[in-house]
Amino acid sequence: MNRYQSNATSRSGKKKNLFINYGGPGIITTQTLPLTLIGFTADITSEFDLIALDPRGIGSSSPIQCDVDLWNKRISLFPKTESDFTRLVHHNQAFGRSCLEKSGMLHIYHMETQSVARDFEGLRIALGDEPMNFLGLSYGSQIAYQYAQLFPHNIRTLLGDGILDHTESETSLLASEAQTYEDSFNRFAVWAGTSEESALVGQDVASLVDRVVCKANHYPIPVGSGPGHFDDITGDEILFNLQDILALAATGNGTGHASLAPAAVEDDVQGNSILFAGLAVNCADWPHHSTKLSDLLYKQQLTETWAPHTRGHVQSYTAQTRCIGWPGPAPVANPQIELHTETPILFVQSLHDPECSYTWAVNVQAQIPSSILLTRDGDGHTSYFTEGETTAAINAYLVNGTVPVPNTVLES
Template identity: 40%
Template sequence: MAVPIDYGNPTGESITIRMARLKSTNNGTAPLGTLLINLGGPGAPTAALIKDVAKGNQLFSEELMANYDIVGLDPRGVGTSNPVKCNQRIWNERVNLFPTTEEEYQSIVAHNKALGESCAKLTGNLINHLDTAHVVEDFEMFRLAINNGGLNLLAWSYGTQIAIQYAEKYPENVNRFVLDGITDHTLPETTTLIAEAATYEATLNQFFLWCNTTSDCLLQGQNVAGLFDSLVKTAASSPIPAPNCNSTGDNACFSTITASDILTNVQFLLAGPNINTTWPELSSSLAAAAQGNAGPGLSTPIATSDNYNGYAFLAIACQDWLHESSGVTDVLEKQRMAAAMFPHTRGASESYYAQVKCIGWPALTTNPQHVLEKKALRAPPMLLVNALWDPETSIVWATGVARQLEETGSVLVTRDGAGHTSYLGSLEGETRGVEEVFLLTGVLPAKGLVLRS
């Protein structure tokens, strides 16, 4: 699908948005039309997920696939849709994201500026038009192209931000929207950080409890919280070797891990979404690191090409999220606040990453956090879903968004469990079932519903 690079100049340059479609299994005729899905990220290639399903990877129920054509669209700058390109050598430079001096702070700014300029050179004018407001217009172009009435959308993580902004701009075109793992794009910079950091810390504490109650944890019976803190302290003074990391290939990673690596990558392993796999992996990685032999799970990936997925995450985040620190004093204030409130994780989170890595980024923040527009309240009811212990999208965010959308009749379902998103975590989960019921029938569950799986 051809779309303008800049919707402010619709007759100017264009790019191609690509997607993959699963035709309905109901003799190719979809009774409920088309269901658009978005995997989030930002930067996650959704078309690849659809291709995996087409190859036999089970994700959607037979009933959902019979009733819908299911489309995974790669947003602009992501996957197959003109992916963001950057200089991999600059990207792979080691930079301390927890500066304590003005000199360290200025090193981050210089690195970010050089990286952003490389992305602009390799990506072109698109680098300035990656914000969610532009993605919303792409989604509307898709709706018009399929000529299928209102838009049906199953969105995960960052995809929920796209969904909410779409409802702000085109409330009359919303049909059945499921938002799983809610991103709140209405909060100030520091409040955004605190909400995500709090849920990361809370989920890590759940992991510590899990380790004491199951043999699946290799650290069962040990002081796992103390071991975690000790590893962070050790890696801060002397990086821990990760000899099993390869320097080339699809899964390349750094051969040592720093404190920043541990704090960043543990969040991803806690997220899952299938924590039955990633939590035992996390326990194994921590146990190995304690022996001075950290595994790839705790190491940071190395970009091995000019279109690595991490580039898109950063480029989009820098246009969508405020990063207004003007010196090391501002960053130190965040560090002190977070360390006092979250002694294990110290505020490390995707929000913190964006707020520090975007300082000095050359593209403007064109779609910063903003109060939800009243127009969104004209949208029909939506289904919102969040886990209590989702380390990436906080239950605080979900509750706040649900309150803001209360007038629409939207309902928040809470899963009393851990992991990032609920639909992707388990094929048999109750929460997943509630999501599919709404997509198939339009019937919302009772307000205040809490499920265990």
Template identity: 40%
Template sequence: MAPSVQTINSIRSIPFLALACLNAAAPLTPSSMQWVNCSSIDPEMPPALECGQVQVPLDWNNVKSEHIAIGLVRIPSSNREKLGSLIYNPGGPGGAASDVVIAQASGVQAFSEDLVSNFDIVGMDPRGVGLSPRIKCDPDLYNKRNAWFPKDETEYDAMVQANKDLWESCERLTGPLLYHADTIAVAKDLEAVRKALGDEKLNFMGASYGSQIGQTYAQLFPKNYRALALDGITDHAQSATDTFVTEVSTYERSFERFAEWCDENEDCALHGEDVQEILVRLVDEANDNPIPAPGCDDKVCRSNMNGYEILQVTQNGLHFVPVIEPLSAGWVGLAGALAQASQGNATLLSSTSLLAQSEDDPAFAGPAISCLDWISEGNSFWDLKWKMELGRTVAPVTRGVSQSYQIQAQCLGFPKKPTNPQQDMTVKNEGQPPIFLAQSKYDPSTSYVWAENVRKSIESVAFALRDGDGHTSYFLFGELSKMMDEYLIKGTLPSNHTVVKT
């Protein structure tokens, strides 16, 4: 679901067309590949970074179909006794692993020194994303404000038509890749990359939606991994309604804890105030009259924000309690942004939700992948109306706004049925190394409930819980991060019922 690492805007991605020259120079096959120094392609890239590609079928059901090039970056380990490659995915869907690895190579810590020493750190961008061939759409249609919470059938029909217009542009600009980017295809690409890297077994770390990639890989190739560390767990077996209720519940509880934190911390710009009441009033006012964001100009970010947009960015703002540069301004930053908006200026909130800038903007991949992976369970205004009412009942402050709801609304009008809908996600890996699940107790996006469901669906599994807030845990570099490192490097497992504070 919600990504644990959004595109790091301060780090430039290598242009795909420039990376594509690797094919002309040295054709790659799933059984072998070559690396080049990324700075030879783009002089601004960190000198320690290497770039490569692996050719895979566009359609894994027809391996003789045209091939596409999966883009990779890596930081090679200088340790002669290294354990091979560690492939990383940051979530999303639509998050580019290359952004995170480039950030690490540029001096922003994303991985511990122990991991960097023991593994080649590899960022594999899933098909449709980053350095791989991208999902392309019309940015003007994507940026057009849509009534995701329609008041009547007229607004609903307009929303669905706007969706259809967008998806038709994506089909025209992207071609058949638009319908071959589900998580099953990504997991098969991951296996092809493992083989091309020459690793006997897969080492993988997946955050948020990346945990679904890991689960799917383990279903398909249960004997081909050495270590799968999954952080912030998604559950692809729940129905659309159950997924929605679970996510909005965890968002609501997370915001309650944010309000409690504000009561206890003078660093909170809303300290001493009724934070939940402020959000309710702010959303009501913004839905009546969008709040100006004078620091935005409708080119990079919206020049005003309505209430539902405020609730969307607030959920993302809860992802990290501490400030983690350049990833998150933390809860202090969220409090400041809400305080500013309550005074009539939504610039700080709007600037965290950027508009699409081009036909290959990173924003398009997530919705497209989601429409291939999730059945919405509704195709009428009244279906959506009752879903909205359910959200308000379960979460009266945050009102059902969530990534789950956004997927269900935005995929109405998608041209084809999901190719990888919700399904039994049992992993039959008895006798294989346990898969490590790491989960925070009060995650605003990926619920502890999902993690428990997934834990019970995997035959060989280890589980550890962080008794704390925020989405995913590895970037906090606390106790749970160290446990993940120990698992990935040594195979060390937590004891049953392990609960840590950091």
């Protein structure tokens, strides 16, 4: 039986703690939480102290350091020849060694999500051993259910918003993410070509993007000099960035346009950790089986067939290519979730998320008997900050432990 009932109050009589992770992996929570405070309604802020923890290796938590010049040396993640593949592997090995030398074995060998979940448990105990309330967005949803696997009796409420499925095979993960990105792109292209609110109304937007990407791969587009990004951007980088832009667009956030091709900055240790630690977590979490050129060519054929416009330019493909040659022990195969708790766990997923496939959410929910999946019939990555019916349902769960009826679908 759970130590904590769903309607438990803080033993001290003060506000309960709500731990938040914004995903990435690599987002600096201590910097992001203040920027999103306006998105938390009064019923949340009056009930909870919002706890921002930078996971190990990120932001203020001993940020991982690597060779900045090596990171900023562009390398194609889409090799076509044996020499291309060899250059990619040698680059990965050199960059991984630089992280090991600058950050140490403790960092590089222990960045996996289970260790992160244990860190949250340590902080929960240190803050008074109150029951865990956790809001995990995107990759944060993986922290949430892996925490629940380790500490099933310490939970009051636990919520994942935008679900990452760590039990998928490498190929299945790539295929499902490539398809959900293509779906979002196609929906955007239809809107942009038909809506009077769009600057591209009347045009074949998908074909336009195809032409821009092709041209930029031959002649990178100048974007101006400045810290944190390259002076120009290639077609591949446009497609990788476009996924992030679509992820943010539904929430009215346009900051993805400014990211361009992210470069590391010599004197920005915390900022660089967003790039370096995100890769370190992915390499520690996911088996990377591509050991020869033909492996990557098969994946390219798969994604170009199923996603002809976006062509597999997704985060899972980045991990499956940049992690080849990464130092440290090989990650274990992705096991099924074994979680036994009577505490209701809530997962939330939009149908048209450009980053997290609805397939992932259904698969994770099916493995956890006490979980409920709340569906938002809409676009965009994660749902909490959309400020509609879905946000209200999430707040009701966090504050009162109220779970939606199974198979509930909300419009906003």
